[in-house]
Amino acid sequence: MSELDSTQKAAQEQFGRQSQRYAKGHLLEDVQDVASAVALCSALPLVADVLDVATGAGFTGLYLASLGHRVILADLAQPMLDRAGEKALERGLHVELRQHAAEHLPYPDQSFDLVTCRVAAHHFSSPPRFVAEASRVLRPDGYFLLIDGSIPDDEEEVEQWLHHVEKWRxxxxxxxxxxSVWNELCTAAGLRVACSELQPLRQPDLEWYFNTANTSPENRSLVLQSVETASAHVREVMQLDSGDGKIVWVWQRLTLIARKP
Ligand SMILES: C[S@@+](CC[C@H](N)C(=O)[O-])C[C@H]1O[C@@H](n2cnc3c(N)ncnc32)[C@H](O)[C@@H]1O
Structure with missing residues (x-):
């Protein structure tokens, strides 16, 4: 694996520690979002070559393998790849596991029909480099499927607020x-965006949010303070509701499909 920068090292350490939390019952185990998006990739070969970048415990890539595709599951964190390998074995699915960063894909040009990346790109040190690499390894007519947390366009205040909250968590x-930023990155990398859609996702309460990242007590307090002092606009856009002793909010998840011409 090429030398990692500080952002990549932070993700590798964080997810290396957290891999056991990606067990059965994890929110990401529900791959309905992936199924709906893949259904739109109507020209995908029956048996496609797929690269699932930042695969985590493999929920996305294993779903694609269960459809009969040839899938490589790739991630920076070896413990996550170990979890993915265990799940593949349990489900009797054959996949290849590779440890590498999203920003440097160790494959020849035009190796894949589909490159997927779900709920991970907000950790990447260089989204432009990742999209350029995804484009490079796609065959003509290949698909790039990105699913990730996002914020509506032109919502700078909300973006700043959420950035701090998520960084503390x-x-x-x-x-x-x-x-719009992802669309621009795709266009700059020579991909044509076919679909780009935000979907609201009501998150379980804040305890769940903290537990999935094992947030420190100090940082939990900082998040709670931020929630208490959020502006009316942030509260409205995030649909922040702190009644009943529970804090719930609505995040936006982006599904973007782009094609290599
Ligand atoms: C939330 S998990 C991914 C979930 C998974 N894609 C799914 O659909 O279930 C985030 C993963 O991104 C990986 N990751 C973070 N930054 C990365 C990078 N720069 N390159 C490769 N993997 C990265 C982490 O190691 C972690 O396993």
């Missing part, structure tokens, strides 16, 4: 990008 967070 999980210091390996880098940045949430708005749909």
């Amino acid at each position: 999980d210091p390996s967070h880098a940045r949430f990008l708005a749909p």
Whole structure:
């Protein structure tokens, strides 16, 4: 693996420690979002070559393998790849596991029909480099599927607020990008965006949010303070509700499909 920068190292350490939390019952185990998006990739070969970048415990890539595709699951953190390998074995699915960063894909040009990346890109040190690499390894007519936390376009105050909250929760967070930014990155990398859609996602309460990242007590307090002092606009956009002793909010998840011409 090429030398990692500080953002990549932070993600590798964080997810290396957290891999056991990606067990059965994890929110990401529900791959309905992936299924809906893949259904839109109507020209995908019956048996496609797929690269699932930042695969975590493999929920996305294993779903694609279960459809009969040839899948490589790739991640920076070896313990996550170990979890993914265990799940593949349990489900009798054959996949290849590779340890590398999203920003440097160790494959020849035009190796894949589909490159996927779900709920991970907000950790990347260089989204432009990642998208350029995804484009390079795609075959003509290949698909790039990105699913990630996002913020509506032109919501700078909300973006700043959420950036701090997420960084306190999980210091390996880098940045949430708005749909227009992802669209620009795709265009700059020579991809044609076919679909780019935000979907609201009501998160379980704040305890769940903290537990998935093992947030320190000090940082939990900082998040709670931020929630208490959030402006009316942030409260409205995030649909922040702190009644009943529970704090719930609505995040936006972006699904973007782009094609290599
Ligand atoms: C939330 S998990 C991914 C979930 C998974 N894609 C799914 O669909 O279930 C985030 C993963 O991103 C990986 N990651 C973070 N930054 C990365 C990078 N720069 N390159 C490769 N993997 C990275 C982490 O190691 C972690 O396993």
